Amino acid sequence: MNSINSEVLHSIFRFTAIDLKSKSIDQIVSDGLKLFCELASCNYSALFLFDKNTFELNFYSISNFEFVGELNSTFEKFTDEGIISKAIVEGEIVEEMVVKNKIESFFSIIPLNVPNGMIGIVIIKKNSSLLQQENLLFYLNGFSINFALLLDLSLTNIAKEISSKSNSSSIVNEFERVNFDYEFLAAVLNSTSSGIILIDKQTTQIIFGNEYALNLLAVNSKKIIGTKITDYFLIHTSIASSNKPETFDGLIHKDDGTLIPVLMKESSFRYENKTILIYSFVDNSELKRYESELQKAHFLLEQRVEVRTEQLLDSNSRLVQEIKNRENAEAQLLKFMWVVEQNPIGILILETNGQIRYANKKYGEIVGETSDKILGHFPQFFNLAILNISKDNFESKVSKGEFWKSEILNTRKGGEEFWMSLYIAPIADTRGVIINYFVLIEEITEKKQVLDELVNAKLNAEQSNKFKSYLLANMSHEFRTPLISILGYAQILENEVEDDEHREMIDVIKQGGNRLLKTLDGMLQLSDIEARKISMKPEKINFEQIVDHIADKYLDQIQEKGIELKLNVKFDEIFFYSDLELLQVCLFHIFDNAIKFTNSGIIALGAENISEDGVKKVDITVSDTGIGIEEEKLSHILSAFHQGDEGLTRNYEGAGLGLTISNRIVELLDGKLKIFSRQNEGTKITIELPIIPAAFQQKLV
């Protein structure tokens, strides 16, 4: 005990916050160990001192003296096993477990560098194998604070001692001691596994950085002194002052541009008028990287899930579309199959060798076979058809993809003969190779019969038409010759007969004969008109010429009857194309009637070009002041001829066939004939003609 330098002990345990002056050194060390024990939450702590010069190792003090016995046996065990010397040589904390009576105890053996060639050994018996990390961090911080205080107090003491002693050698000693204290402090701080930086708040300069900090910041211990924390840290404060967390995320930036995330803690202590800031931190990049990797994995997973979901949705919608398409196609096919199956035409699909692959219902009906005798068999017409045609013809047509077509007289199963039409077409694959034949079969027996009848009827009609023409053509001879004889002899008889009664009879014969002759002439003229239809000649009509002809023919009669003829025509302005001869005949008939039924007054002839609804026409009007036509007759008068025999009944004999012929001519000339009439007032007949009849248009152009 005597060899222990009280100053050394003093320097070790001053950090324990015990009033140094009021107690003995023993008391101080004992109290210090107790506090130490409390801070680290352990059973006891004890101090040994090792003198590097003499290699003496001595017990100095223990926090709880009741454990001295246990400590002694444990210490002996440790020295025997070389654990103590290991701690001394390597200068590192050694953790040990001791099993005694099946009870596990945990020890920390902490070597401390102390001045004057001494090494302090603190042995702590702990409640568990590990000190809590949080406690340790604090513990280290506490050390740093108190060691700084220690340093300060030492300086104060030195100052005091310097003033009390005037011995220069002792001053040197004191400085040495202070230096050792600093070394000691640095050794403790350097042994911790977190970075510690001390800053003088006044100058804001770094006054100390431990080894861990120097390594992390990549600077050496000399260079860091006097620099600023902002030279190394991008972030060195936490958020809001109000609820400052214990630790926060700081960020170191190195000169080479790399960034190191750290877990940081910030505190400070004051002594005298100085504030020292303590920044302790640990490298957090591993943890951050791990977190980031985890997040990345999560992101990739989510991304993959999203992509997969999209793919699934996409393929799902494609599937739905495909199903829809297939359903549509199937429905289409079904419809198509129904059309084929129910078709009133027999349909076959043949293999290239002629075997039936498919036959619809109608085919069975046509050939009178049941379906089991059809599929896979050869159609009985096939050879027949091939026999009936030249093989070359079939092949050349079919190979070009055309239908080969024929009509065949076939025999049904019962022996009944029937006609059928046969169409054969090849079905080729995409390369153009024929893989099947497509055959259409239609029963045409009935069709053929109807066609025969039609041909017969046509022949009959043509014969009767010929007969009619013949009849008409011969009329002049067969009717006119006897009629002329009758009229001629009636004329002669009239001259010979003297009796008035007989003369009247002859007059009746003459009148009847004349009317018959006139009717006959009209009918001949009509047939002549029909014939002329084919040979109509369009020409530009000179209306003045027409009027001249009319005047030549009728002027005498008109004057005889005392009727006035009035012309309302500006010849220069009349312009149209038509068949001159037909038009003249038409106008003659109309004038015939007008003169015949007019006894006094005026007959007027007018003509003018008009435009109706953008269509250019010419209107020719003949009006008279004659007896007019009864209303009920008016509606029939033009259709007389079309009603056949009726047109010749006596009711209309007065009008004769004149109007009928006129109407027919106007129709041929593409025009319209209109009659306006009132009984006892007169008649007005208008002929509307196109400027150029449609039938002529092409000829003229």
Place this chain on the structure above:
Amino acid sequence: MTLSEKIINRINNIPTLPTIYETLSNALNDPKVSNQKIAQIISSDQSSAFKVLKVANSPFFGFRGGVDTISQAIMYLGTTEIRNIVFSLSIMKMFSKEKKIAGLSPIELWAHSIGVGILTRSIGKVIAEPKVENYFLAGILHDIGKILLLQFAHEEYNEVIEYAEKNNCLILQAEQQIFGFDHSRIGYLLAEKWRLPQVLKDVILYHSTGISNDSSRNIVAAVHIADISARVLKFGFAGDNLIPEPNIKVWEQINLPQSFFTTNYDKFIDDYNQTVQTILVD
């Protein structure tokens, strides 16, 4: 050849606009392109997509861990904001490798720019600006000229920083003294070359005075105030330690709510610390 000509000559070799920005901008301008397609474009580079997602998930953008995929991020923040985040990240990736010179490193400058971005966007939100999606990007880009000078004229820039230090003046004034032009002009050259939108060009050119024309008046004023505030809060390092006096006219443009700075102080620090960690730490 004068020094400034030499430097401008060198800067003519500035890199082209990150292709992702152009691709995305074209896609955004095409009404036929769906959000899903845009998400695909961003996701094609997985590591940057992951970072975009991290940023979108940061409390600053308002979604604490709620965004799992790029499509969701687009849904919450809109295509323009996401494009701008992608753009910000790719620009920082382009330049941040440069070494530290004198007292200024690109990392510190980017940290300053992130701080300005955060403050600009926060200001944009309280002045009821309807479209704040350019505000963060404006902060990121406002000092792009300094970044360029650091990269292409770092020896000369050393001089600038020393001059600012010695004369206790703004880096802007030191640049003018030594180069005859300042970083806003260099930044503007880059913005021209990259054909950035006019508002961003105005921000780069006018942020130190805070005054611009109609269309960019709000955003330029916001960056001006944010730049000064970021210096007050010691967000990163802009090259000098001075806090310039705000242009008094800017306060007419930017009408902040009462106690805006002190009320949001905690949030600024929190957002800054987190965003810097998220963006700058790989």
Place this chain on the structure above:
Amino acid sequence: MGKTIHIDSLQIGMVLAEPVKNKFNQVLCSGNLTIEDKHIKLFKTWGIQSISVTETDTANSDSEAVINEDFSGLKKFFSWEPRNEAEIDLFKMAQKRYNDLNIWDAKK
């Protein structure tokens, strides 16, 4: 409720509002204690920075003085005076940051 003050502002005669605890939450000193000279020394050696005391006028004015003094250190970075409410607010924020940062300083 008490007011939290810095250890340097702690004066003899003040009364503790809350017990003083170490970081393990162990009570070092019970509340309602009237501060003597030795207590102050003890707190300092324990490394305690702030203490909660019952409110008195003296304590108030002292803590204000500390903040004002700190703020004066900022002046060299502001070459201008606040002209409106927003700028005053900006100054307040600077002050807050100064107190939180501990180091509010120029780069080397």
